[in-house]
Amino acid sequence: MVAVQQEKNGHARILAAARTLFDSHGFHQTSMAELASEAQVSVGQIYRLFKSKEDIIEALVHDDADQWCKDMGALQVRLDSGELTIEQTFEQLLIQTIDEKDEALSFDILAESFRNGEVADTIGAMCQRFRVYIRSFACAANDRLSGEALDAAEEMLLACLFGLGHRSISRPRLSAEVAARRTAQMIIAALRGVQ
Amino acid sequence: MVAVQQEKNGHARILAAARTLFDSHGFHQTSMAELASEAQVSVGQIYRLFKSKEDIIEALVHDDADQWCKDMGALQVRLDSGELTIEQTFEQLLIQTIDEKDEALSFDILAESFRNGEVADTIGAMCQRFRVYIRSFACAANDRLSGEALDAAEEMLLACLFGLGHRSISRPRLSAEVAARRTAQMIIAALRGVQ
Numbered sequence: 001m002v003a004v005q006q007e008k009n010g011h012a013r014i015l016a017a018a019r020t021l022f023d024s025h026g027f028h029q030t031s032m033a034e035l036a037s038e039a040q041v042s043v044g045q046i047y048r049l050f051k052s053k054e055d056i057i058e059a060l061v062h063d064d065a066d067q068w069c070k071d072m073g074a075l076q077v078r079l080d081s082g083e084l085t086i087e088q089t090f091e092q093l094l095i096q097t098i099d100e101k102d103e104a105l106s107f108d109i110l111a112e113s114f115r116n117g118e119v120a121d122t123i124g125a126m127c128q129r130f131r132v133y134i135r136s137f138a139c140a141a142n143d144r145l146s147g148e149a150l151d152a153a154e155e156m157l158l159a160c161l162f163g164l165g166h167r168s169i170s171r172p173r174l175s176a177e178v179a180a181r182r183t184a185q186m187i188i189a190a191l192r193g194v195q
Numbered sequence: 196m197v198a199v200q201q202e203k204n205g206h207a208r209i210l211a212a213a214r215t216l217f218d219s220h221g222f223h224q225t226s227m228a229e230l231a232s233e234a235q236v237s238v239g240q241i242y243r244l245f246k247s248k249e250d251i252i253e254a255l256v257h258d259d260a261d262q263w264c265k266d267m268g269a270l271q272v273r274l275d276s277g278e279l280t281i282e283q284t285f286e287q288l289l290i291q292t293i294d295e296k297d298e299a300l301s302f303d304i305l306a307e308s309f310r311n312g313e314v315a316d317t318i319g320a321m322c323q324r325f326r327v328y329i330r331s332f333a334c335a336a337n338d339r340l341s342g343e344a345l346d347a348a349e350e351m352l353l354a355c356l357f358g359l360g361h362r363s364i365s366r367p368r369l370s371a372e373v374a375a376r377r378t379a380q381m382i383i384a385a386l387r388g389v390q
Contacts, residue, residue, distance in 0.1 A: 026306065028223050104309035107302045111221065113364060114299035120364070127365035151369050152377030158365055159358025159378075160351065169308060169315070170322035170353055174346050182347030182389070183354075189388020190381035 011049050013039040015063065018056045023105035027057065027112060057109055058122045065126035071096050072133040079140060086140045087188050093137070093161070094180035100165040107166075127158065134158060141191040149194050156190065206244050208234040210258065213251045218300035222252065222307060252304055253317045260321035266291050267328040274335060281335045282383050288332070288356070289375035295360040302361075322353065329353060336386040344389050351385065 017039035021030045032053065036043045050056050075092055078084045084092065100106060113120040131154055138145055138153040145153055160183065172179065212234035216225045227248065231238045245251050270287055273279045279287065295301060308315040326349055333340055333348040340348055355378065367374065 024310075026223060026310070028221060104306045107306035107309070110361070110364060111299045111302035111306060114302070115219075115221070123364055124366045131365075148369070148373060149377065152374060153381065155359070155362060155367055155369060155374050156355065156378050156381050159355050159362060161358070162361065162365075163354025163356070163358035164350070166305070166357065167350060167354060169305060169318055170326075170357075171319045172350055174343070174350060178343060179347060179350050182344065183351050186348065186351050186385035186389055190385035193384020193388060194377070194381055 010039070010041050010045055014041060014046055014049065014056065015059055019060060019102060019105065022057075022060075022108060023102045026104070027053070027108040054112070054116055054119060057112060057119055060105075061109060061119070061122050061126060065129060068096075068126075069129050069133070072130070076133060076136060079137070086137065087184050089137060089140070090187050091180050091184035094164060094183055095176060097161045097165045098176040098180055099168055103166060103168065130158065130161075134161075138191055141188055142194070145191065145194070153191055153194065157187065160187065205234070205236050205240055209236060209241055209244065209251065210254055214255060214297060214300060217252075217255075217303060218297045221299070222248070222303040249307070249311055249314060252307060252314055255300075256304060256314070256317050256321060260324060263291075263321075264324050264328070267325070271328060271331065274332070281332065282379050284332060284335070285382050286375050286379035289359060289378055290371060292356045292360045293371040293375055294363055298361060298363065325353065325356075329356075333386055336383055337389070340386065340389070348386055348389065352382065355382065 014035065017035055018030075021035060021038055025034075030053075032043050032046055035053075035056075036046055039046070046056075050059065072093065075084070075089050078092075079086065079089045109119065110123070113123050134157045135150065135154050138150060138157060164179065164183065167179070174182075209230065212230055213225075216230060216233055220229075225248075227238050227241055230248075230251075231241055234241070241251075245254065267288065270279070270284050273287075274281060274284045304314065305318070308318050329352045330345065330349050333345060333352060359374065359378065362374070369377075
């Protein structure tokens, strides 16, 4: 039991160290030795838990995807129970998405996905999970949406979330709260205005 | 004159080679020697024209920004002359933006912008240039937009363009044409639906 717990702690420490180092120095510029030192484990222990550095990237993407899906699932419950209107649901979703953390790391991972099919598959699968929630939210805003119009709404919403998550690069003037509230209003108008 | 022309050719060849190599192998994983070989110039010639690899990245961003602004300026002329409606203008803008090329390179550059203030400033300045056009298009869709509502419209449009430019990572089902046409309709509804 102690060994299992230590392994679990090691796993979490390696991922936390990877998040810090990959974000500050870059994925390719971080060596396994630096990672081991930051995580206070041996290089051997990293290789017992992860096949490669790419494998660590995949674990980070999985962790993020799980967290985001948990957040979206919680919003769905609050929407279904009537606690939130659909406009408030989008506002909350945007607040959670805007000004994402670890942006340098995100972009490193996205660049890697174009050079590594496994990372691309992991990100593709993550987006599929998001699409289920996003589609459901789009239908909650306008239950006449279907077919191509619903597919297009899904694309537009994914694009907005991704873009606002990375808006810091464009030096935005509005606070996250104001941008989220006003974008939620525009999203509702967009979803209700389509044929 | 011949020397000037050779220098100009060298400059263009270095940028073209950088675009290819940085995109396929990564910015940090490409050495100046590899770049010189691909561009058929000497390493010394690269350093006569560019201070550093970061300087090359900045030149690439400037080139892209110039091209995008030229495209947006051309759309503005067609909109002003009445050749395009505002919905058609957004559709064309989206068609030009969707499924951007050199995506791995884009993400490498964006990651670098979080670790290098000069690259961040270059990207920030580029976005300022885009904002002028985007703001003008938003007002063409709804001339009552002003203040915070107009700022928010600008943020939402920038986010949509950025997100759709990188939609390939989410494995979209719709063609670029259909996504652009339908998103243009939703954008118009969004811009006209705000108070």
